[in-house]
Amino acid sequence: MSNTEISSRLSFMAFGAEQRRRVAALKPQISALIGGALERFYSQARATPVTAAFFRDGAHMQKAKAAQQAHWLHIADGEFDDEFYQSVRRIGSVHARIGLEPRWYIGAYALVLEDLLRGLARKQTLMGRVRAFFGRSDAQEVSIAIMKAALLDMDLSVSIYFEQAQADRTLAVEKLTGALESLAKGDMSADLAGLPEAFAALEHNYNSAVANLRELIGSVIESTDQIRAGSGEIAIASEDLARRTESNAASLEETAASITMMDQRLMATAEAAAKTVQTADGAIATVSGGRSVADLAVQAMSRVSESAKGIDGVIEGLDKIAFQTRVLAMNAAVEAGRAGDAGRGFAVVADLVSALAMRAEEEAQRARSQLTVTQTDIVTAVEAVQKVDGALAEISGGVGQVHELLATMAADNQAQSSAINQISAAISSMDKSTQQNAAMVEETSAAARNLTNEVQLLSQQATRFQVRDSKRAHLSAVGQSKAAQSPLKMIA
DSSP: OOHHHHHHHHHHTTOOHHHHHHHHHTHHHHHHHHHHHHHHHHHHHHHSHHHHTTOSSHHHHHHHHHHHHHHHHHHHHTOOOHHHHHHHHHHHHHHHHHTOOHHHHHHHHHHHHHHHHHHHHHOHHHHHHHHHHHOTTHHHHHHHHHHHHHHHHHHHHHHHHHHHHHHHHHHHHHHHHHHHHHHHTTBOSSOOOOOOGGGHHHHHHHHHHHHHHHHHHHHHHHHHHHHHHHHHHHHHHHHHHHHHHHHHHHHHHHHHHHHHHHHHHHHHHHHHHHHHHHHHHHHHHHHHHHHHHHHHHHHHHHHHHHHHHHHHHHHHHHHHHHHHHHHHHHHHHHHHHHHGGGGHHHHHHHHHHHHHHHHHHHHHHHHHHHHHHHHHHHHHHHHHHHHHHHHHHHHHHHHHHHHHHHHHHHHHHHHHHHHHHHHHHHHHHHHHHHHHHHHHHHHHHHHHHHHHHHHHHHHHHHTTSBOOHHHHHHHHHHHHHHHHTOHHHHHO
């Protein structure tokens, strides 16, 4: 659209210079009224969810209101020149870009024009001046001029809206057509970009679909590479397994013979352990008997010690008797001295009795000393016997532990013998299974070769699609890495 379009519209609407001059004469009044009229419209826009969604916040709405007010002042100039045209195009393009339908724009004109015309009608003094200046019927002509100016602006804005919308649709269709043509040829390396804002959802959905398809094809390519590598490895591993199976059969026979020998040796070890357990039982019995004898010896020595205490009492009694006898002999000597010659014989007897009493005291003292030594020896002997009893107790405990260990070893040997018997039976079964596996491996090798051929065909079909080079390189690297880490590769 060009400025010549405005001229043709002015001509068709019979919107001549006189009517445009009438609009320009009302610019001061329009400038005074337009703010309130637009405030009414934007209040209605805030209350309507559909139109409120076009504004981010209150500041955004105030900015839009200021732009609309400036545009209305361009209309009130009545010039409809290039500046007015650029303002109309800017507004129409914005409405087309954000997807504001014309019905909301036309509704805004209805609200604004209502307030403008009512405001002008209320200014009776102003209208009287207008009638005095233009003539009697100029008030009606002013309303017609304002309506024509508003309809011209509305016509241009809506036309630009549809023009921009059509251009956006054409651009979107062209880009989408090009993308679909590339997709039809199997090229999925490029995303759809550069669509107008109104087609952002279409662009996002298309790119998401292509991304999913690209990921799917990439996964198919990756899987075919892995399956192809894996099937080849299976074939190689199957052939190698067939060779190893024959070797395993011979090894299993040798293993079975070795296990039989191990079983025989374990049985002999179990018998020896059982005999050792019996010997340990005898040792435990002997040690227990020794401890009993030691206990009897301790008891006997305890009784001897008690007897020695009694003997000490007897010696003490004899000592007292000897002392009293010596005192008695001294008294007898005194009496014999008093008797004179008649008592000499009795004095000799008294001396002999006194000497005998002193000797008895000396013997009693020697007996007490000997008894003290004997009691000391008895205590030492009791302690020695107790130490022997403690040593025998430790020996008994050690022999008991040895007995438990030997019993455990005997049980373990028996369990190992049973386990080896089971292993021998399992090896025999494995020998039979190995022979069967050899035949199955041949069938697996043939199936792996067939699988390789099928995967090759699938890979040729998948490579018809072109994905991003970095994606393809990544998939190839992943496939090679996984193939290098394949368990079959490590087995082969």
